Structures are given as C-alpha cells and as structure tokens.
Amino acid sequence: MIDFTFTEEQEMFRKAAREFAENQVAPRVAEMEAAGKVSEAVVRALAEAEMMALTVPEPFGGLGLGYTARMIALEEISRISVATAMMLQVFALGIEPILKFGSEAQKQKYLPDLASGKRLATTAVTEATGGSDPTGIRTSYRKDGDDYIINGRKCFITNSHIADTLTILAKDENDPKAFSAFILEKGMPGFKATHEENKVGMRGCNTGELAFEDVRVSKEQLLFTEGKGLRVTMAAIGDVGRGGMVGCALGVQAACLEASVKFSRERILYGKPISQLPTIQSKLAEMKIDLEAGRLLAYRACAIQDKGQPSSNEFAVAKYFTTEAAQKAAKMAVDIHGGYGCMQEYAVSRYLRDAFVLGPSAGTSDIMKVIIARWVLS
Amino acid sequence: MTLQIIVCVKAVPDPAQAGRIRIDPATRTLTRADVPLAFNPLDRNALEAALQIKEKSGARITVLSMGPSGAESIVRECLSLGADHGILLSDRAFAGADAYATSFTLARGIENIGKYDLILCGMASSDGATEWVGPQIASFLGIPAATQVEELTQADSQTLIVRSGMENGYRLMEIKLPALLTATRKLNRPRALSFSGIIKARKKQIVQWGLQDLGLAEDQVGQAASPTVVSAMTTRTARRQVEFIEGSIEEKAEILVQRLAQAGLI
Numbered sequence: 001m002i003d004f005t006f007t008e009e010q011e012m013f014r015k016a017a018r019e020f021a022e023n024q025v026a027p028r029v030a031e032m033e034a035a036g037k038v039s040e041a042v043v044r045a046l047a048e049a050e051m052m053a054l055t056v057p058e059p060f061g062g063l064g065l066g067y068t069a070r071m072i073a074l075e076e077i078s079r080i081s082v083a084t085a086m087m088l089q090v091f092a093l094g095i096e097p098i099l100k101f102g103s104e105a106q107k108q109k110y111l112p113d114l115a116s117g118k119r120l121a122t123t124a125v126t127e128a129t130g131g132s133d134p135t136g137i138r139t140s141y142r143k144d145g146d147d148y149i150i151n152g153r154k155c156f157i158t159n160s161h162i163a164d165t166l167t168i169l170a171k172d173e174n175d176p177k178a179f180s181a182f183i184l185e186k187g188m189p190g191f192k193a194t195h196e197e198n199k200v201g202m203r204g205c206n207t208g209e210l211a212f213e214d215v216r217v218s219k220e221q222l223l224f225t226e227g228k229g230l231r232v233t234m235a236a237i238g239d240v241g242r243g244g245m246v247g248c249a250l251g252v253q254a255a256c257l258e259a260s261v262k263f264s265r266e267r268i269l270y271g272k273p274i275s276q277l278p279t280i281q282s283k284l285a286e287m288k289i290d291l292e293a294g295r296l297l298a299y300r301a302c303a304i305q306d307k308g309q310p311s312s313n314e315f316a317v318a319k320y321f322t323t324e325a326a327q328k329a330a331k332m333a334v335d336i337h338g339g340y341g342c343m344q345e346y347a348v349s350r351y352l353r354d355a356f357v358l359g360p361s362a363g364t365s366d367i368m369k370v371i372i373a374r375w376v377l378s
Numbered sequence: 379m380t381l382q383i384i385v386c387v388k389a390v391p392d393p394a395q396a397g398r399i400r401i402d403p404a405t406r407t408l409t410r411a412d413v414p415l416a417f418n419p420l421d422r423n424a425l426e427a428a429l430q431i432k433e434k435s436g437a438r439i440t441v442l443s444m445g446p447s448g449a450e451s452i453v454r455e456c457l458s459l460g461a462d463h464g465i466l467l468s469d470r471a472f473a474g475a476d477a478y479a480t481s482f483t484l485a486r487g488i489e490n491i492g493k494y495d496l497i498l499c500g501m502a503s504s505d506g507a508t509e510w511v512g513p514q515i516a517s518f519l520g521i522p523a524a525t526q527v528e529e530l531t532q533a534d535s536q537t538l539i540v541r542s543g544m545e546n547g548y549r550l551m552e553i554k555l556p557a558l559l560t561a562t563r564k565l566n567r568p569r570a571l572s573f574s575g576i577i578k579a580r581k582k583q584i585v586q587w588g589l590q591d592l593g594l595a596e597d598q599v600g601q602a603a604s605p606t607v608v609s610a611m612t613t614r615t616a617r618r619q620v621e622f623i624e625g626s627i628e629e630k631a632e633i634l635v636q637r638l639a640q641a642g643l644i
Binding site: 008009011012013015016019020023024049050051053054063065069073 | 451454455458570571572573574576577580
C-alpha cells in the first residue's frame with residue numbers, strides 16, 4: 001500500500017516552518033522588496049531556526065532530516081517569501097556537492113559551519129555561454145605544481161555576494177572535455193563577486209556575477225576526482241536544485257490560492273461575494289487542482305530522493321509542472337483581485353513577479369521538457 | 379531537589395479556522411470534528427513559564443491534557459518545545475465535561491502523577507474561555523492559586539513572587555509552593571517550535587490514562603458529572619456597514635468621536 005499521508009512528525013515540521021515564516025520572515029518582506037537586498041536578520045533567523053542544517057547529517061552538525069522535510073520547509077517559507085525560500089534552497093544546493101562528493105577532510109572542514117549558518121553556500125555553474133548546457137562554460141583551470149589556477153566569470157549566481165563557500169565548475173584549459181569542480185572561499189586572492197542583479201522578482205535574494213582572475217587553489221580544494229566535475233555539479237542541480245525550485249513554486253501556488261480565497265470572499269459585486277461567481281470559482285478550482293497535483297509530484301520525487309535513488313527526472317517533471325502552475329496561479333490571483341492586484345499593497349502583485357523568476361531558475365520549462373523527453377526516449 | 383512542574387494544556391479547535399465550528403442544536407455543544415486541533419494559545423505561555431524555570435534553576439516538566447486521542451499531537455508539541463514527559467487523559471466517559479468535571483478529572487490526574495511543586499495553566503481556553511479550570515483544580519487539590527499572572531520570579535526554591543493583572547492595577551503576591559498559577563499573554567513570549575526539538579521529542583514518552591487508571595466511576599466524569607446547563611447557544615453574524623461622514627474636518631472628527639463612543643469603542 002502506498003501511504004500518501006504525512007507523519008505526525010512531518011506535520012509538526014510543517015507547523016514549525018510555518019510559524020518561523022510567519023513570525024520571522026513575514027515582518028521583513030516589505031523591507032526586502034523595497035531594498036532589493038538580502039535581509040541579514042532573515043539570514044540570522046534561518047540559521048537560528050536550523051534551516052541550513054536540514055539535509056546535513058548529524059555527525060557533521062546537521063539534523064539529518066532529508067529531502068521531504070526540506071521540501072516542507074521550503075514550501076512553507078515560500079508561501080510567505082519566495083526570495084527567502086530561494087536563498088535557502090541554494091544554501092542546500094551549495095552544501096550538496098560537498099556532502100555527496102567531498103572528501104572526509106572537506107566534509108569536516110566545511111559542513112559543520114554550513115549547517116550552523118556560520119558560513120553560507122552556493123554552487124556556481126552558469127555563465128553567459130552555458131548554464132543548462134554546462135559544457136559551454138568558459139571558466140578554466142590549469143595545473144601549476146600541486147595547485148590549480150582558475151580564470152573566468154559566472155553569471156546569474158544566487159547567493160553570489162553572500163556566500164562564503166562556493167562550489168564552482170571549470171574546464172581544463174588543455175582539455176575542453178575535462179571539467180572539474182572546486183571549492184572556493186570568499187576572500188581568496190583573485191576571486192570576487194562583481195555585478196549584483198536588480199531582479200523584477202525574488203528581490204530579497206541576491207543574484208550576481210563572480211569573477212576569477214588567476215585564483216590559485218590547492219589540490220585540497222578540488223572536489224571529487226579531476227575531470228569528473230560535471231557529475232558533481234549536475235547531480236546537485238538535478239536533484240537538490242530542481243527540488244528546491246519545486247518547493248518555492250508550491251509556496252507561490254499556496255499563497256496565490258489563499259489570497260484569492262480571502263479576497264473573493266470579501267469583495268462584493270452584484271450584491272454578493274465574488275467567490276459565488278462561477279467564473280471565479282473556476283479559477284479557484286484550477287488553482288487547487290494544480291496545487292494538489294504539484295504536491296503529489298513533489299513529494300513523490302522527495303520520497304525517491306530520500307531513498308537515495310536518482311530523482312532528477314522526477315524533479316524535472318515536478319519542476320516543469322509546479323513552476324508553470326505557479327505562474328498560472330499568480331496570473332489568476334491578480335485577475336481575481338482586479339485593479340487591486342496591480343497595487344503593491346496587495347501581495348499577489350509580488351507573487352506574479354516572483355513566479356516569473358521561478359521559470360528560468362535551475363532550468364527553464366523548455367529545458368525541463370528536453371530532459372523529460374530524453375528520459376522517455378532513453 | 380528538582381522542581382516538579384505540571385503544565386495543563388488543552389487541544390482547542392484551531393482559532394484560525396473558527397469559522398468552521400458549528401453548534402449542535404440538540405446537545406447545545408460545539409461540533410469540532412471538522413476543525414483541526416491547535417495548542418490553546420495561553421497554555422503556550424504557561425508552558426513557556428515552566429521552560430524558563432527549567433532553564434534557570436532546573437525542573438522536570440510534565441504536560442497533562444484531557445481530550446480525544448487526537449489531542450496527543452498537542453502533548454507531543456509540548457515535548458518538542460522542551461517538556462520532559464506527557465500524559466493524556468482520554469476516555470469516552472470524559473466526553474461532554476464542563477469546566478467543573480474537567481477540573482475534577484485533571485486534579486485526579488495530577489494526584490495520580492504524585493509529587494508536584496508547581497502547576498501552570500493558561501488563564502483561559504480559546505473555545506470555552508471560562509477561566510475556571512485553573513482555580514478549580516487548585517480548589518480540588520487544596521493548594522493556593524494565583525490567576526492572571528503577568529510576571530513570575532523565584533524568590534527561593536519554595537517561594538514565588540507573582541504579579542497578577544487586575545482591571546485597574548495589579549496584585550503583587552508571595553506564594554508558597556505547591557501552588558497553581560494561570561498564565562496571561564503578558565507573562566512571556568512563547569518560544570518557537572524547532573526542528574531539533576521535534577527530533578528530541580522522538581525519545582520522550584506520552585502515557586494515556588483512562589477512567590480506570592484514575593480510579594473513577596463513570597458518573598464522576600464527563601457530561602454525567604457536569605452541573606453546567608447551557609440554556610442556549612447561537613451563532614452571531616457580523617455585518618459590515620459603511621457610513622460616510624460629511625462636513626468640515628472638525629465636524630467630521632467630532633461626529634467620528636461620537637460614533638466611536640456610542641459603539642463603546644472609546
């Protein structure tokens with residue numbers, strides 16, 4: 001028998017995450033929106049609430065709760081602030097390569113501080129010439145004795161300016177088919193975060209560019225085997241990155257539905273609440289159908305991921321469905337709100353902007369279809 | 379010696395979903411089956427007070443609740459917040475209890491636990507809101523009670539200094555243990571649930587006691603032992619009404635003040 005219900009403990013995780021989001025994040029959403037900057041108070045609160053520790057095993061200072069618990073937390077935080085959920089999901093994306101491919105020494109060095117939030121993480125693959133196709137990247141490395149020298153630029157990197165520990169992908173200067181992953185640290189000579197983007201949505205999370213100019217790293221910073229970097233970064237992006245975007249999308253879907261139900265019950269037209277109009281009911285029903293279907297896809301993929309099995313294809317399906325559904329839900333929520341939906345005082349206008357940033361993050365819907373088609377044709 | 383604290387908590391219909399609570403016209407009771415249960419808000423202040431004492435000077439906290447088996451999740455939540463042990467009084471015979479029968483059953487549960495120094499309750503439940511259960515438990519146990527507690531300090535291991543709110547002031551009391559206190563919202567700011575707290579609670583036990591465990595007869599508990607008679611219960615419908623006030627700014631302000639005073643709001 002397949003049990004589709006959450007355990008009592010998982011329900012309590014949801015409650016804890018919801019309370020955290022409503023009490024610690026919600027009061028700072030307006031400030032993040034206006035400034036277009038990460039709120040340091042929110043980052044501190046995430047660390048105090050042990051949100052960075054969810055997927056890190058207990059021996060490394062984490063909670064070892066796995067990916068279903070992570071999805072629950074992301075969904076609840078995104079319901080209040082997609083930007084905060086996005087930032088958090090990328091912390092895990094930065095932790096994952098070290099967790100899955102790091103040496104014992106690298107795990108001991110980095111994971112405890114990443115779990116406690118003392119250090120913040122990200123993974124940097126995307127460049128102007130390659131993201132979804134990582135083989136197109138130009139950032140390169142060359143060997144110099146026991147060290148590696150890295151040169152290049154990355155763009156559209158979430159947490160670019162706040163991350164202390166970064167997993168980056170580079171290609172061998174002498175062998176364009178060999179890619180390696182390295183762990184970089186903020187402050188390394190020649191490494192800096194440069195341009196910071198001003199996004200239309202998810203304004204409270206940081207996205208920007210990174211530059212590497214003759215960054216010298218020792219062999220201890222090489223992550224996994226030289227030449228196997230694509231495997232390191234793609235495994236993290238395929239499962240944890242896509243999974244994280246699904247959590248963000250579910251939160252938007254839930255928030256859109258909640259706001260629409262509330263508004264449609266209060267807004268009187270033709271002498272009765274607009275929730276009684278069939279056209280509005282149709283929209284609410286569609287939002288609910290998409291939310292329920294999205295949750296099934298999401299939590300099934302998490303169940304596979306928690307078993308330690310490959311889940312990137314299942315997450316590609318869930319990512320396609322939920323981010324498209326979130327955009328659809330945000331459009332319907334704005335429509336239901338009429339003129340009010342265009343005003344910044346109403347959260348649905350933010351949901352619409354945030355929903356459109358969900359699309360390209362961790363691969364567009366078109367790329368998801370490429371991955372899914374490759375899966376069915378394999 | 380470690381202070382033994384008992385915190386009485388109630389699983390109430392989630393106040394956020396109060397609109398779904400219905401009245402059963404036959405029994406004049408609230409139909410709560412469709413509404414998820416939540417931790418009674420003021421009981422969370424009571425638990426927080428116990429947790430702060432535990433952190434400051436050490437204590438063992440037992441959480442006691444009476445309710446259907448679904449109320450176990452609320453006891454589990456208390457364990458996740460830091461309580462040490464949970465007891466749920468649950469039996470079909472307890473159903474339909476008024477504040478008197480509830481207090482009697484809880485008092486018997488406390489006697490069953492054995493030694494205690496301090497009992498903490500929320501001042502009121504968000505559904506019944508009688509404010510009687512705390513003082514009645516104290517009365518059944520024959521111990522002093524202080525209600526509406528806003529501040530609490532430990533003078534020594536057996537004495538508390540308590541400040542209780544009143545309509546036009548406050549009472550400052552020294553109270554010898556064992557005693558019972560009822561907590562207000564002003565007493566503290568309850569801590570948040572944490573993921574690690576939830577994990578730690580995996581190892582903590584919840585014991586369930588029924589009628590026989592308490593050594594009580596059916597006519598001593600539940601509706602049979604409830605002297606309260608509810609003569610009527612009705613649903614109130616809120617209606618919105620808009621009135622536009624005309625005139626100069628001064629006139630409008632004057633009329634607005636009158637309207638608010640008439641409505642009893644100022």
